Amino acid sequence: MSHKSDQGQGRSTSTSASTSASTSAAALDTGAFKRRSGAAAASNRLFDIFVWAAGICIILFILGLLFMLLRKGLPMLTWDFLTGLPSEIEEGGGIGPALFNSFYILFLSLAISIPLGMAAGIYLAEFAPDNRFIGFIRICVEGLSSVPSIIFGLFGISLFVDMFHLDLTILGGAVSLAFLNLPMLTRVTEESLRAVPPELKNASLALGSTHLQTIVRTLIPVASSGIVTGICLTAGRAFGESAVIILTAGVTTSGSLWDFNLLSPGETLAVHLWYVQSEAIVPDAGDIAQKATAVLIAVVLLINLTFRVPLWIRARNMKR
C-alpha cells in the first residue's frame, strides 16, 4: 500500500507528500524509502521549474532579438528606400538594385537547379536499382549538401573568373547558388516521391500507362505539395545566402534598377547588408543596415510562412 502511494507521488510531482504514506504501517525500511523519494520529488520539482524557466527565457531571448531588429527597421521603410539606388558617399541611398538582384539571382538559380535536382531525385526514387552505384550517388548528394557555402563560392570563382575569364557576374552567382541548392532539391524530390503510396503507382501502371506517364501524371502531382514546400524552403535559404554571392557576384551593382544583363555585377540584399555595415563609408550606414535587415527578415519570413501555413493546417486536419 505504502509503495503504491509513493509511486503516485513521484509521478504526479504533487507535494501533498507525506499524508497518505504516513498512515500505513511504517517500518524502518519504508522510512528510508520515503526520504529518498522525497528528495527525488524535490529534485523533480526543481528540474521542472528550471526547464520551464530556461526554455521560456531562451526562446523569448532569441525572439526578442529578432523583434528588436524588426521594430527598429520596419517603421523607417519607405518606398523610396526600397526602389532607390544605393549611394557610396551621400546619405539617403536605397536598396533597389540589390533587392532586384536578390530576386533575379534567386529566380535564375532556381531555374537551373529545379530541373536538375528534380531529375536526380526522380532517378533516385524511381529508376535506381538497389546497388552500389546508387549508394554512391546518395553519398554524393549527402556530401554535397554538407559542403560549406563558402566552398561553392570558391568553386564559382575558379570556374567563372579563372577558367572562363568572366568577372564577378550575376551569371556566376546564380550558377554557384544553383549548385548549393541542388542537393537539397534532390533530397526533397526523392523523399516526396517515396512517400507516395504504392497503390497509386500500381493502379497507374495497371491502366497501361508507361513509366514516364506514371511519373508525370500520377506521382509528381501527388508528391507536388512536398516538392513545392521543399523548393520554397530552399528558396528562403538561397535568398538569405551571402557568402557565395560575395565571392561570385561581387559587392557592387551595375547602378540601374532593372538590369537583366547576366554579365553585370550582382550584389544581393544580404550582401548589401554586410557591405554597408562593415565596409561602406556612407554616414547613414547604420540606418540603411537596419532597414535592409528588416526587409531581409520580412521577406524570408514571408517566404517561409506562405508555404508552411498550408502544411500546418493540413497536419492539424490530419490529426483530427
Add this chain to the structure above:
Amino acid sequence: MLEMNAQGRVIAPAELGNSLRQAGGNPLERRVRLKFLNSTFKIVCVSAAVFVCLVLFGILFLMFKTGMMTFETVSFKEFFFSANWDPENGHYGALLFIFGTFALTGLTLILSVPISVLIAIFLAEVTPSWLRGALRPVMDLLVGIPSVVYGYLGLTILIPMLREITGRDLADGLLAAAIVLTIMVLPTIARISDDAISAVPKKFRDASYALGSTRFQTIFRVVLPAAKRGIVYAVILGMARAIGETMAVVMVIGNTPQLADSLFMPTAVLTSNIVMQITSVESDSTWNYALYLMGFLLLAISLLLIVAVRMLQKKGEKAL
C-alpha cells in the same frame, strides 16, 4: 505493357490499323515515340544524378589541385604548424586559422549543446501540447533566418552588450562569435534532438514510471540515453553548420590574423579569412593557392563529419 500493345496490333484486323493510320495515329509511331520518350527521360534523370556527383568531385578536384600548388613554395610544415600569416612577406602559416576554427567550433558546442538539449527536453517532454504546437513552428522559422542577419545582430546588439559587461574597448573575438553561432545553431540542434526525444517509444517511459521514478529520473536515465543517437546526429549537423559558417562569423570575430590566447582577442578562422582575402589576391599567386588549400581543409572536415553521420546511422540500423 508495350509487349501487349504489340500483340494487340498483330491480332487487330487490318482495317482498324488502316483507319488509325488514316487518322494520323500510326500505332507503330506512337509506340516508338513512347519508348523513345521513356528512354530519353531515363537518360536525362541518370545524367542529372551523375551531374550532382560531378559537381561534388569537380569541387573536390579543383580545391585539391589549386590548394596543392601552395606546397610548391610553402613547406608542409610551415603551412600547418606556423602561426605566422603574413602573405605580403611570404609567410603562410595557417595554424592560427585552423586553431581558430576548432576553438570556435568547440566553444560553440560547449555553449549550444546543453542549451539545445534543454530546449529539446522542454519541447518534447515538459510543455503542454498547445504550447508545443506553437513553439515548434517558431523554432523551424528560426532555422530559416539568414546567417548574415545573425551576424548583424551580433555586431549591433551583442558586441556593445559584451563591451559593457567586460569593460573592454574591443569585444570582437572568439566569445562573441561563439555566442552568435550558438544562437544560430541552437534551433537546428534543438529541433532535431526534439524529434529524436519524441521518437522514444512511450513504453520506455511507462516502464520507468512504473518502477517508481520521477519525471526527472525518467528523462535523464531512460529517455535521453534512448535518444542518444539522434542527439549526437543533431550535434554533428550543428557542428558542420558552425564550421562552415562564414558571414555571421566574419562580422564579429575581428578579422585579425593572430593566434587567439583570450576569448576577447580579435582573431580569424578559415572561413572568415577566405572571404576577406580571396577577392583581393592575384589568381596565380601562392596567396590564392593557400586560400584554396584552406577551403580544401574545410571541405575535408565537413565531408568527414558526414562520414561520421553515416557510420552512426549504419550502427543504428544494426542495433535495430
